[in-house]
Structures are given as C-alpha cells and as structure tokens.
Amino acid sequence: MKNIKLTVEYDGTNYCGWQRQRNGKSIQQTIEEAIGRVTGENVKLIGSSRTDAGVHAKMYVCNFFTNSTIPPEKIGIVINHELPEDIVILASEEVDSTFHSRYCSKGKMYSYTILNRNERAAIERNYVYQYGRSVDVEAMKKAAVYFLGKHDFSAFKSTGSSVKDNVRAIKEVRVEKNGDYIKIYVSGDGFLYNMVRIVVGTLLLVGEKKISSLYVKEIIESKDRDKAGKVVPAKGLCLEKVFY
Numbered sequence: 219m220k221n222i223k224l225t226v227e228y229d230g231t232n233y234c235g236w237q238r239q240r241n242g243k244s245i246q247q248t249i250e251e252a253i254g255r256v257t258g259e260n261v262k263l264i265g266s267s268r269t270d271a272g273v274h275a276k277m278y279v280c281n282f283f284t285n286s287t288i289p290p291e292k293i294g295i296v297i298n299h300e301l302p303e304d305i306v307i308l309a310s311e312e313v314d315s316t317f318h319s320r321y322c323s324k325g326k327m328y329s330y331t332i333l334n335r336n337e338r339a340a341i342e343r344n345y346v347y348q349y350g351r352s353v354d355v356e357a358m359k360k361a362a363v364y365f366l367g368k369h370d371f372s373a374f375k376s377t378g379s380s381v382k383d384n385v386r387a388i389k390e391v392r393v394e395k396n397g398d399y400i401k402i403y404v405s406g407d408g409f410l411y412n413m414v415r416i417v418v419g420t421l422l423l424v425g426e427k428k429i430s431s432l433y434v435k436e437i438i439e440s441k442d443r444d445k446a447g448k449v450v451p452a453k454g455l456c457l458e459k460v461f462y
Contacts, residue, residue, distance in 0.1 A: 219283050219284065219315075220283065220285070220286070221317055222283075222310055223279065223281045223313045224279070224294060224307050224310050225307070225308045226275065226306070226307055226308065227276050227306050227308055228245050228275050228278065228304060230245065230272050230274045230275070230452075231272060231304070231344045231453070235268065235271045236267070236268050236269045237265065245269075248302065248305060249301065249305065249307075250262070250263050252301050256286070256293070257285075257286040257288070259284055261283070265320065266279040267320065269457055270412070270455075272453045273452045273455045273457070274453075278457055280319050295310075323461065323462060325405060325408070326406070326408070326409065326459065326461065327390075327405040327457075328409070328414045328455060329401055329403050329404075329455075330401070330415070330418045330450070330454045330455050331400075332399065332400040332401070332422075334395075344453050345456075346454055347451050352426075354426075355395045355400060358393045358421045360431040361420075361421055362391035364432075364434040364435040365388050365391045365434070366388055368386070369385065369438050370384050370441055371384055371386050371410055371413060372443070373416075373440060373442050373443050374412075375411050376412035376416070376443075379411035381411070386407060386409060386410065388404065388406040389406055389407075390405040390406075391417070402417075403458070414455060415451075417447075418447075418450045419446070420437065420447035
C-alpha cells in the first residue's frame with residue numbers, strides 16, 4: 219500500500235472548511251470523493267490542519283493510503299479531472315509510510331489580507347477584508363514584535379476548542395502595506411482556534427490607536443480573551459505553506 223502526499227490549492231468560499239462536517243460540503247469530503255471515483259477505494263484523507271469555512275489555501279498538505287497502480291506523480295493529475303474548479307492538486311508524490319500530514323508538520327505560515335479603503339471590493343471580495351477606517355501601519359509593525367516567541371496565547375483563542383495546551387511558538391509576524399492593501403504574515407509551530415484572525419483583529423486596534431503597541435504584551439500576559447481584538451472575517455485568511 220502506498221502513502222500518497224498531496225499539495226492542494228483551494229478557494230474556501232463555497233465550503234464549510236477542510237474537515238468533513240454534517241452541515242455542509244467540505245474540502246476533505248470533495249477530494250475524498252474524487253479519489254474514490256479514480257481509485258475505486260473509500261479513502262480517508264489525513265489533513266495538516268483544520269481551516270475554517272471561507273478560509274483559503276495555497277499549499278495545503280494532506281495524505282492518504284492507496285493500492286492504486288496509478289504512478290504517484292500522476293495521481294494528482296488524474297484526481298484533478300474529478301475536482302471542481304475551486305480545488306486543484308498542485309503535486310502528488312509517494313512518501314514513507316510513517317509520514318503524517320499533521321503530526322510531521324513543523325509549522326505553518328498564514329497570511330491575512332486587508333483592503334484598507336472605504337469602497338468595497340468587487341473582484342477580490344472573497345479574498346480580502348474591506349476595512350475603511352484609517353490605520354497606523356507603523357504602530358502595527360511595532361506591536362507585531364510582542365507576539366514573537368513562545369507564549370500562552372489563551373487571550374487569542376475562541377471558545378469551542380478542546381485544546382488544553384495554549385502555548386505556541388511564533389516565529390514571524392510581518393505587516394506589509396502596498397497601496398490600499400495591508401498584508402499580515404504569521405508563522406509558527408501551530409495555532410489555536412481562530413488565533414491568527416484574533417491577532418489581526420488586535421493589530422487593527424493598535425492601528426486605530428484604540429490600544430498602544432505595548433498593550434499587546436499585556437494582553438498576552440493576561441491570558442484574557444476579552445482584552446484582545448475581535449475575530450476578523452475568514453475570507454481574508456489564507457494558508458500559505460506547511461513546513462516539514
């Protein structure tokens with residue numbers, strides 16, 4: 219039996235997230251059904267993370283086991299013929315039987331895109347958070363430094379998660395501005411439920427001068443969710459890369 223690793227790009231607009239759910243169509247279910255039509259097998263995809271409804275991915279990683287005789291490097295091409303246009307397999311390859319997309323991962327990088335203008339987006343409406351209020355990007359950059367390192371990020375986790383260990387190591391929080399667009403990159407060994415979206419919501423509070431850059435350090439130390447920013451919309455979030 220072969221262990222096949224897939225690298226996937228998807229637009230999450232029309233899905234309830236990565237993981238199979240009873241309340242809607244998921245990315246996982248859609249790809250599993252496509253693989254089933256190709257191989258005749260009932261496979262279970264192992265995903266590297268659980269992206270929420272509306273979240274996108276450029277290089278999502280998953281794996282599955284198969285007895286198919288299709289060459290590993292070709293199976294992704296064949297699966298693509300069975301997928302809708304908003305999901306595509308970028309690469310497929312055979313990996314060691316011990317490879318596990320989630321447990322072998324050393325970290326992930328997410329990006330969040332903000333359209334900082336009063337006019338709403340037409341073409342990019344499903345990929346950006348339109349935010350009309352003026353923000354100080356330099357203040358946001360100063361605040362971003364306080365997220366770096368290993369911390370208990372309890373203040374940046376939404377309720378509904380069963381995870382008990384809230385300590386995560388953040389390697390990078392980068393804020394870039396290009397015209398009306400503000401892009402925030404966050405890299406770390408792992409993330410809590412809605413963590414990146416709350417980090418962005420908090421940085422926007424700093425940008426609006428509602429809190430100081432230094433206050434971010436206090437929020438982290440407090441472990442108090444009520445002190446951090448709101449959960450910004452899912453559509454601005456994109457999984458950029460999974461590290462192994």
